[in-house]
Amino acid sequence: MAERKGPFRLVTVNTAPERAKRLIGRLIEALKDRYDIDYIANCENIAEVVPKVTEHQPNVLFCASMWTPEEAEEIQALAxxxxxxIKTHAIPTGLQVERGPDAIVEYLIEKVPILLDS
Structure with a gap:
Protein backbone atom coordinates (compact mmCIF):
# COMPACT_ATOMS: atom_id res chain seq x y z
CA MET A 1 0.00 0.00 0.00
CA ALA A 2 1.24 3.47 -0.85
CA GLU A 3 2.20 5.77 1.98
CA ARG A 4 -0.40 8.33 3.05
CA LYS A 5 0.41 11.90 2.08
CA GLY A 6 0.03 14.83 4.40
CA PRO A 7 -0.87 16.19 6.78
CA PHE A 8 -2.81 18.70 4.71
CA ARG A 9 -4.29 21.56 6.73
CA LEU A 10 -7.54 22.57 5.03
CA VAL A 11 -9.54 25.78 5.28
CA THR A 12 -12.83 26.23 3.41
CA VAL A 13 -14.64 29.42 2.40
CA ASN A 14 -18.35 28.64 2.62
CA THR A 15 -21.34 30.67 3.82
CA ALA A 16 -22.89 27.44 5.20
CA PRO A 17 -20.30 26.20 7.74
CA GLU A 18 -22.26 23.14 8.88
CA ARG A 19 -22.69 21.93 5.31
CA ALA A 20 -19.00 22.56 4.62
CA LYS A 21 -18.05 20.52 7.67
CA ARG A 22 -20.33 17.64 6.65
CA LEU A 23 -19.14 17.50 3.04
CA ILE A 24 -15.45 17.83 3.95
CA GLY A 25 -15.97 15.07 6.53
CA ARG A 26 -17.23 12.80 3.75
CA LEU A 27 -14.25 13.76 1.57
CA ILE A 28 -11.74 13.06 4.36
CA GLU A 29 -13.38 9.68 5.02
CA ALA A 30 -13.28 8.76 1.31
CA LEU A 31 -9.59 9.69 0.94
CA LYS A 32 -8.29 8.65 4.38
CA ASP A 33 -6.35 5.66 3.07
CA ARG A 34 -4.29 7.94 0.79
CA TYR A 35 -4.24 11.37 2.46
CA ASP A 36 -4.03 12.77 5.96
CA ILE A 37 -6.34 15.83 5.79
CA ASP A 38 -7.08 18.00 8.83
CA TYR A 39 -10.08 20.28 8.45
CA ILE A 40 -9.07 23.27 10.57
CA ALA A 41 -11.39 26.20 9.81
CA ASN A 42 -14.11 27.72 7.66
CA CYS A 43 -14.41 31.34 6.54
CA GLU A 44 -18.07 32.38 6.23
CA ASN A 45 -17.22 35.43 4.13
CA ILE A 46 -14.37 36.95 2.15
CA ALA A 47 -13.45 39.30 5.02
CA GLU A 48 -12.50 36.26 7.17
CA VAL A 49 -10.02 34.83 4.64
CA VAL A 50 -6.97 36.92 5.56
CA PRO A 51 -7.31 36.65 9.37
CA LYS A 52 -8.11 32.92 9.35
CA VAL A 53 -5.39 31.99 6.83
CA THR A 54 -2.93 34.08 8.86
CA GLU A 55 -4.01 32.42 12.12
CA HIS A 56 -4.26 28.79 10.97
CA GLN A 57 -1.53 28.67 8.27
CA PRO A 58 -3.32 26.07 6.10
CA ASN A 59 -1.63 24.53 3.07
CA VAL A 60 -4.95 23.91 1.24
CA LEU A 61 -7.97 26.20 0.72
CA PHE A 62 -11.27 25.36 -1.01
CA CYS A 63 -13.85 27.88 -2.22
CA ALA A 64 -17.42 26.59 -2.12
CA SER A 65 -19.76 26.71 -5.10
CA MET A 66 -21.78 29.73 -3.91
CA TRP A 67 -18.98 32.13 -4.92
CA THR A 68 -18.85 33.63 -8.40
CA PRO A 69 -15.68 32.93 -10.40
CA GLU A 70 -14.55 36.51 -9.64
CA GLU A 71 -15.11 36.08 -5.89
CA ALA A 72 -13.35 32.70 -5.92
CA GLU A 73 -10.38 34.28 -7.70
CA GLU A 74 -10.27 37.07 -5.10
CA ILE A 75 -10.44 34.52 -2.23
CA GLN A 76 -7.61 32.46 -3.71
CA ALA A 77 -5.50 35.57 -4.36
CA LEU A 78 -5.98 36.68 -0.75
CA ALA A 79 -4.89 33.26 0.53
CA ILE A 86 -0.96 27.32 -0.73
CA LYS A 87 -2.92 24.86 -2.87
CA THR A 88 -6.32 26.34 -3.74
CA HIS A 89 -9.37 25.05 -5.55
CA ALA A 90 -12.71 26.62 -6.40
CA ILE A 91 -15.68 24.29 -6.74
CA PRO A 92 -17.59 25.29 -9.90
CA THR A 93 -20.18 27.99 -9.25
CA GLY A 94 -23.67 26.54 -8.81
CA LEU A 95 -22.67 22.87 -8.51
CA GLN A 96 -24.33 22.49 -5.07
CA VAL A 97 -27.54 24.18 -6.26
CA GLU A 98 -27.73 22.28 -9.56
CA ARG A 99 -26.66 18.79 -8.47
CA GLY A 100 -26.68 18.70 -4.67
CA PRO A 101 -24.22 17.75 -1.94
CA ASP A 102 -23.43 14.28 -3.31
CA ALA A 103 -22.21 15.87 -6.53
CA ILE A 104 -19.89 18.13 -4.52
CA VAL A 105 -18.39 15.16 -2.67
CA GLU A 106 -17.95 13.16 -5.91
CA TYR A 107 -16.38 16.19 -7.59
CA LEU A 108 -13.93 16.69 -4.71
CA ILE A 109 -13.01 12.99 -4.53
CA GLU A 110 -12.07 13.25 -8.21
CA LYS A 111 -10.24 16.61 -8.06
CA VAL A 112 -8.57 16.73 -4.64
CA PRO A 113 -5.98 13.96 -5.23
CA ILE A 114 -4.81 15.78 -8.38
CA LEU A 115 -4.46 18.97 -6.35
CA LEU A 116 -2.72 17.33 -3.37
CA ASP A 117 -0.30 15.43 -5.61
CA SER A 118 0.66 18.57 -7.55
Missing amino acids: RSIIPG
Whole structure:
Protein backbone atom coordinates (compact mmCIF):
# COMPACT_ATOMS: atom_id res chain seq x y z
CA MET A 1 0.00 0.00 0.00
CA ALA A 2 1.24 3.47 -0.85
CA GLU A 3 2.20 5.77 1.98
CA ARG A 4 -0.40 8.33 3.05
CA LYS A 5 0.41 11.90 2.08
CA GLY A 6 0.03 14.83 4.40
CA PRO A 7 -0.87 16.19 6.78
CA PHE A 8 -2.81 18.70 4.71
CA ARG A 9 -4.29 21.56 6.73
CA LEU A 10 -7.54 22.57 5.03
CA VAL A 11 -9.54 25.78 5.28
CA THR A 12 -12.83 26.23 3.41
CA VAL A 13 -14.64 29.42 2.40
CA ASN A 14 -18.35 28.64 2.62
CA THR A 15 -21.34 30.67 3.82
CA ALA A 16 -22.89 27.44 5.20
CA PRO A 17 -20.30 26.20 7.74
CA GLU A 18 -22.26 23.14 8.88
CA ARG A 19 -22.69 21.93 5.31
CA ALA A 20 -19.00 22.56 4.62
CA LYS A 21 -18.05 20.52 7.67
CA ARG A 22 -20.33 17.64 6.65
CA LEU A 23 -19.14 17.50 3.04
CA ILE A 24 -15.45 17.83 3.95
CA GLY A 25 -15.97 15.07 6.53
CA ARG A 26 -17.23 12.80 3.75
CA LEU A 27 -14.25 13.76 1.57
CA ILE A 28 -11.74 13.06 4.36
CA GLU A 29 -13.38 9.68 5.02
CA ALA A 30 -13.28 8.76 1.31
CA LEU A 31 -9.59 9.69 0.94
CA LYS A 32 -8.29 8.65 4.38
CA ASP A 33 -6.35 5.66 3.07
CA ARG A 34 -4.29 7.94 0.79
CA TYR A 35 -4.24 11.37 2.46
CA ASP A 36 -4.03 12.77 5.96
CA ILE A 37 -6.34 15.83 5.79
CA ASP A 38 -7.08 18.00 8.83
CA TYR A 39 -10.08 20.28 8.45
CA ILE A 40 -9.07 23.27 10.57
CA ALA A 41 -11.39 26.20 9.81
CA ASN A 42 -14.11 27.72 7.66
CA CYS A 43 -14.41 31.34 6.54
CA GLU A 44 -18.07 32.38 6.23
CA ASN A 45 -17.22 35.43 4.13
CA ILE A 46 -14.37 36.95 2.15
CA ALA A 47 -13.45 39.30 5.02
CA GLU A 48 -12.50 36.26 7.17
CA VAL A 49 -10.02 34.83 4.64
CA VAL A 50 -6.97 36.92 5.56
CA PRO A 51 -7.31 36.65 9.37
CA LYS A 52 -8.11 32.92 9.35
CA VAL A 53 -5.39 31.99 6.83
CA THR A 54 -2.93 34.08 8.86
CA GLU A 55 -4.01 32.42 12.12
CA HIS A 56 -4.26 28.79 10.97
CA GLN A 57 -1.53 28.67 8.27
CA PRO A 58 -3.32 26.07 6.10
CA ASN A 59 -1.63 24.53 3.07
CA VAL A 60 -4.95 23.91 1.24
CA LEU A 61 -7.97 26.20 0.72
CA PHE A 62 -11.27 25.36 -1.01
CA CYS A 63 -13.85 27.88 -2.22
CA ALA A 64 -17.42 26.59 -2.12
CA SER A 65 -19.76 26.71 -5.10
CA MET A 66 -21.78 29.73 -3.91
CA TRP A 67 -18.98 32.13 -4.92
CA THR A 68 -18.85 33.63 -8.40
CA PRO A 69 -15.68 32.93 -10.40
CA GLU A 70 -14.55 36.51 -9.64
CA GLU A 71 -15.11 36.08 -5.89
CA ALA A 72 -13.35 32.70 -5.92
CA GLU A 73 -10.38 34.28 -7.70
CA GLU A 74 -10.27 37.07 -5.10
CA ILE A 75 -10.44 34.52 -2.23
CA GLN A 76 -7.61 32.46 -3.71
CA ALA A 77 -5.50 35.57 -4.36
CA LEU A 78 -5.98 36.68 -0.75
CA ALA A 79 -4.89 33.26 0.53
CA ARG A 80 -1.83 33.27 -1.77
CA SER A 81 -0.90 36.78 -0.58
CA ILE A 82 -0.34 35.28 2.89
CA ILE A 83 0.89 31.79 1.96
CA PRO A 84 2.37 31.90 -1.57
CA GLY A 85 2.55 28.11 -1.97
CA ILE A 86 -0.96 27.32 -0.73
CA LYS A 87 -2.92 24.86 -2.87
CA THR A 88 -6.32 26.34 -3.74
CA HIS A 89 -9.37 25.05 -5.55
CA ALA A 90 -12.71 26.62 -6.40
CA ILE A 91 -15.68 24.29 -6.74
CA PRO A 92 -17.59 25.29 -9.90
CA THR A 93 -20.18 27.99 -9.25
CA GLY A 94 -23.67 26.54 -8.81
CA LEU A 95 -22.67 22.87 -8.51
CA GLN A 96 -24.33 22.49 -5.07
CA VAL A 97 -27.54 24.18 -6.26
CA GLU A 98 -27.73 22.28 -9.56
CA ARG A 99 -26.66 18.79 -8.47
CA GLY A 100 -26.68 18.70 -4.67
CA PRO A 101 -24.22 17.75 -1.94
CA ASP A 102 -23.43 14.28 -3.31
CA ALA A 103 -22.21 15.87 -6.53
CA ILE A 104 -19.89 18.13 -4.52
CA VAL A 105 -18.39 15.16 -2.67
CA GLU A 106 -17.95 13.16 -5.91
CA TYR A 107 -16.38 16.19 -7.59
CA LEU A 108 -13.93 16.69 -4.71
CA ILE A 109 -13.01 12.99 -4.53
CA GLU A 110 -12.07 13.25 -8.21
CA LYS A 111 -10.24 16.61 -8.06
CA VAL A 112 -8.57 16.73 -4.64
CA PRO A 113 -5.98 13.96 -5.23
CA ILE A 114 -4.81 15.78 -8.38
CA LEU A 115 -4.46 18.97 -6.35
CA LEU A 116 -2.72 17.33 -3.37
CA ASP A 117 -0.30 15.43 -5.61
CA SER A 118 0.66 18.57 -7.55
